[in-house]
Amino acid sequence: MKLSTKGRYGLRAMLDIALFSRSEPVSISSIASRENISEPYLEQLVARLKKAGMIKSRRGAQGGYMLAKEPEDISVGDILRALEGNLDAVSCPGLKDDGDCAGAQFCVTKYVWQRINESITTAVDEMHLSDLIRESQKLRDADNSEAEQDKICLC
Amino acid sequence: MKLSTKGRYGLRAMLDIALFSRSEPVSISSIASRENISEPYLEQLVARLKKAGMIKSRRGAQGGYMLAKEPEDISVGDILRALEGNLDAVSCPGLKDDGDCAGAQFCVTKYVWQRINESITTAVDEMHLSDLIRESQKLRDADNSEAEQDKICLC
DNA sequence: TTGAAATCAAAGTAAAATAATCGGAATTAA
DNA sequence: TTAATTCCGATTATTTTACTTTGATTTCAA
Numbered sequence: 001m002k003l004s005t006k007g008r009y010g011l012r013a014m015l016d017i018a019l020f021s022r023s024e025p026v027s028i029s030s031i032a033s034r035e036n037i038s039e040p041y042l043e044q045l046v047a048r049l050k051k052a053g054m055i056k057s058r059r060g061a062q063g064g065y066m067l068a069k070e071p072e073d074i075s076v077g078d079i080l081r082a083l084e085g086n087l088d089a090v091s092c093p094g095l096k097d098d099g100d101c102a103g104a105q106f107c108v109t110k111y112v113w114q115r116i117n118e119s120i121t122t123a124v125d126e127m128h129l130s131d132l133i134r135e136s137q138k139l140r141d142a143d144n145s146e147a148e149q150d151k152i153c154l155c
Numbered sequence: 156m157k158l159s160t161k162g163r164y165g166l167r168a169m170l171d172i173a174l175f176s177r178s179e180p181v182s183i184s185s186i187a188s189r190e191n192i193s194e195p196y197l198e199q200l201v202a203r204l205k206k207a208g209m210i211k212s213r214r215g216a217q218g219g220y221m222l223a224k225e226p227e228d229i230s231v232g233d234i235l236r237a238l239e240g241n242l243d244a245v246s247c248p249g250l251k252d253d254g255d256c257a258g259a260q261f262c263v264t265k266y267v268w269q270r271i272n273e274s275i276t277t278a279v280d281e282m283h284l285s286d287l288i289r290e291s292q293k294l295r296d297a298d299n300s301e302a303e304q305d306k307i308c309l310c
Numbered sequence: 311t312t313g314a315a316a317t318c319a320a321a322g323t324a325a326a327a328t329a330a331t332c333g334g335a336a337t338t339a340a
Numbered sequence: 341t342t343a344a345t346t347c348c349g350a351t352t353a354t355t356t357t358a359c360t361t362t363g364a365t366t367t368c369a370a
Binding site: 159160161193195196199213214215216217218 | 328329331332336337338339340
């Protein structure tokens with residue numbers, strides 16, 4: 001029932017790209033050092049995000065990654081699904097119309113799984129990258145100290 | 156992000172006990188054969204449920220398990236937590252007041268994890284064993300066929 | 311034109327979590 | 341007493357996760 005590092009690191013990477021690729025693409029190595037993720041592992045995550053069409057790349061020197069869509073058109077659910085696959089807590093065939101489950105007719109627990117799945121889906125799909133960017137700005141604005149903003153959270 | 160068999164089998168076992176231990180306790184072996192779960196594995200699950208105080212046992216011949224509380228006082232969340240442990244999708248120290256996370260001050264993703272965790276908690280805590288019993292009755296009442304009610308769902 | 315900077319791709323590995331299995335001791339109703 | 345049952349701890353097998361490794365390909369810039 002845990003979100004793996006794929007989802008956690010990947011969402012941070014996505015936000016990093018959103019924040020730092022305004023004019024120029026950002027390289028894997030710069031994301032990796034800012035976010036404290038190993039470069040080769042980050043490569044895999046970024047590959048999934050690209051395959052899902054939410055970032056685009058420029059190869060070669062001075063290359064890197066940037067968003068492929070507007071931040072308000074990228075939901076947290078899109079990002080997590082690209083990284084983790086289906087987010088359903090239970091993938092129950094009885095929940096699909098065409099699903100073949102011998103006992104679906106008398107199955108009660110399927111309603112439980114459905115309710116849990118729906119609550120997760122609703123939560124992740126109503127948050128967007130644009131919300132995170134805005135929230136991030138707010139936190140930095142509120143901070144009037146000389147605090148080291150380089151201390152990062154690994155969640 | 157998946158619920159393991161512990162949670163899935165365990166909830167079915169719990170509902171089985173609720174439905175079949177009205178007068179006499181039900182044995183591991185009878186639950187196992189009805190629900191199609193291996194006996195030794197089911198033992199482990201039932202041990203967790205007992206430790207959490209939601210079922211009680213009678214040892215020896217004719218022994219078995221029965222509910223330790225009223226079905227309306229047992230939430231699906233209680234059951235799943237007894238089996239799976241904490242249901243939080245991300246256990247982020249920055250979310251707790253006393254949690255020490257160097258970067259919590261500028262962490263934005265923690266709001267995402269919090270929102271997901273809350274949605275799961277709300278969903279599982281508002282469903283109770285009594286709801287499942289009622290739903291189960293409804294399905295059987297609605298069924299006027301001679302259908303084999305022994306075909307079970309493994310979810 | 312050439313070398314460095316980068317993405318791209320696929321395979322391999324170590325550790326952890328999950329899902330069981332197994333053997334036997336303790337308890338109790340008949 | 342005996343058969344049925346819970347209880348308990350240890351062990352093993354399988355799967356998933358979290359990386360690492362290797363090497364190729366593309367592109368820019370000096």
